[in-house]
Amino acid sequence: MAMRMRRSCSWPGLCACRGFVFAQLWAVSAASWWLLPLWTPLFDRSDSPLLCTAAPGLSPGQRSLCRRHSNHAEEVANGVQLALDECRHQLQAWRWNCTTPGAEDTLGPVAQSGSREAAFVSALIAAGVVHAVARACRQGALPGSCDCVDAAAASLPRGAQPGCGDDVKYGYRFARKFVDESEHDRRRHGGGGESRLELVQMNLHNNKAGRLAVYNLAYTQCKCHGLTGACTLKICWPQLADFRKVGNFLKEKYDASSAVRLVTHNWIARSGGGGGGGAGAVTGGRESGKAARWPRLHLEPVDEAFVAPTPSELVHVHGSPDYCERDDARGVPGTVGRRCDLRSNGTGDCSIMCCGRGYNTVRVTVEKRCRCKFRWCCSVKCERCPQTVDQLSCK
Structure with missing residues (x-):
């Protein structure tokens, strides 16, 4: 996030000190x-x-x-x-x-x-x-x-x-x-x-x-x-x-x-004529007995074996790319340089994160808490100890 800046000039004459910032924002408008x-x-x-x-x-x-x-x-x-x-x-x-x-x-x-x-x-x-x-x-x-x-x-x-x-x-x-x-x-x-x-x-x-x-x-x-x-x-x-x-x-x-697709139904309802009205009845001055027809958009599961998603569930209409390689046109940064973990059992594992390209290993020294002691009452006092660890990043 950018730092909060106070206005020191009136609109629409943008002050020179902020002109560059506004220009950059308009560039991504x-x-x-x-x-x-x-x-x-x-x-x-x-x-x-x-x-x-x-x-x-x-x-x-x-x-x-x-x-x-x-x-x-x-x-x-x-x-x-x-x-x-x-x-x-x-x-x-x-x-x-x-x-x-x-x-x-x-x-x-x-x-x-x-x-x-x-x-x-x-x-x-x-x-x-x-x-x-x-x-x-x-x-x-x-x-x-x-x-x-x-x-x-x-x-x-x-x-x-x-x-x-x-x-x-x-x-x-x-x-x-x-x-x-x-x-x-x-x-x-x-x-x-x-x-x-x-x-x-x-x-x-x-x-x-x-x-x-x-x-x-x-x-x-x-x-x-x-x-x-x-x-x-x-x-x-x-x-x-x-x-x-x-x-x-x-x-x-x-x-x-859920993977869904758009389906358009022609919804027909009649006004008057003893039809009983109901939720789909048309009102507002139409001639009695005339049919009203309009498209009704509806999302249905791509796989007909699945039930329709509830309002609380998420849906998508297109598949996802693998996100492995950088693709600016599609807004994908790729995974080159991303940190990974050999001990992970999930998506952060190097074999998954690096998409089979392998990974680089760099030895670095970091400070970690050590020799912690409980003090009455009621705090824990720790020292900071240097420790050499391997950092892995995707090729």
């Missing part, structure tokens, strides 16, 4: 709105409306939402950064470790590849925005939009009093509007035919899976108050789960991501 974490350090919180105007990658609908809720922009950026950091943690021992060549703060083409990695990132980004906005509500950072909320009466233990906590419902609703709006605009204004629609439907599905992960993992936290440990008064409030727990949950969904 073809990337998505996930670049917001790069832009927010250039603006004070009071300048959020300018951020909504200047930041590249926002779709028309997102830009409009950003202007109406300009104080949310920094929280959205915080959510994106939270998600990117978690992505790198979860995939640190995988061939693709949530980075792209020469652009460590964005994910480039991989995010729009339709692969299971794209599914994972989309879900994490949506989850990050829910988490950041819900926490900002509790902290009073979004006045006029939300605040901390009391625990629901149904979730309170017997005798407990409601306390004010994270507004998970508002975070969910805002993330649905803002994050999904990019896909809705892509469908409305973009070309690309069915392949684009397939990616849009995939992203919308995975966005929802990410939001649900945060929503469903939230819980009611309680704390007792009283003398000498007595629980004279118990206060409970809505609490977001730690985002690491959300990341762990979505990583399991990534491992089990």
Whole structure:
């Protein structure tokens, strides 16, 4: 992340001291709105409306939402950064470790590849925005939009009093509007035919899976108050789960991501005529008895032996590359130079990480804790001892 910089000049005349920085950011403006974490350090919180105007990658609908809720922009950026950091943690021992060549703060083409990695990132980004906005509500950072909320009466233990906590419902609703709006605009204004629609439907599905992960993992936290440990008064409030727990949950969904394809059905419904209406009935002034026909997009498993994925599961429409060799066009950094471990039983093992190319060994001296002693009471005192170890990296 760039360091936070204070504005010392007015818009639109960008000051010379920041001209180079803005030029560099505009050079990568073809990337998505996930670049917001790069832009927010250039603006004070009071300048959020300018951020909504200047930041590249926002779709028309997102830009409009950003202007109406300009104080949310920094929280959205915080959510994106939270998600990117978690992505790198979860995939640190995988061939693709949530980075792209020469652009460590964005994910480039991989995010729009339709692969299971794209599914994972989309879900994490949506989850990050829910988490950041819900926490900002509790902290009073979004006045006029939300605040901390009391625990629901149904979730309170017997005798407990409601306390004010994270507004998970508002975070969910805002993330649905803002994050999904990019896909809705892509469908409305973009070309690309069915392949684009397939990616849009995939992203919308995975966005929802990410939001649900945060929503469903939230819980009611309680704390007792009283003398000498007595629980004279118990206060409970809505609490977001730690985002690491959300990341762990979505990583399991990534491992089990379902391959799907886009299917278009012609959905027919009739208005009037004694048909009984129902969920598919058409209203709004159509002539009685007339049939309405429109396409209904639906994702179905490629393998018909599998059941349709639930809203909480991740889906992908394209297979993943092996991520072994660098491919700038596809946003793949490759694994040359990546650290590996001969003792690993997982994807970090040298035979897997290095794709059969072998590895280099370098002997280095590092300092490690040693001769640790317990001291009463209650600490552990350790010395720092030099130790020679082998570091392995892929050829």
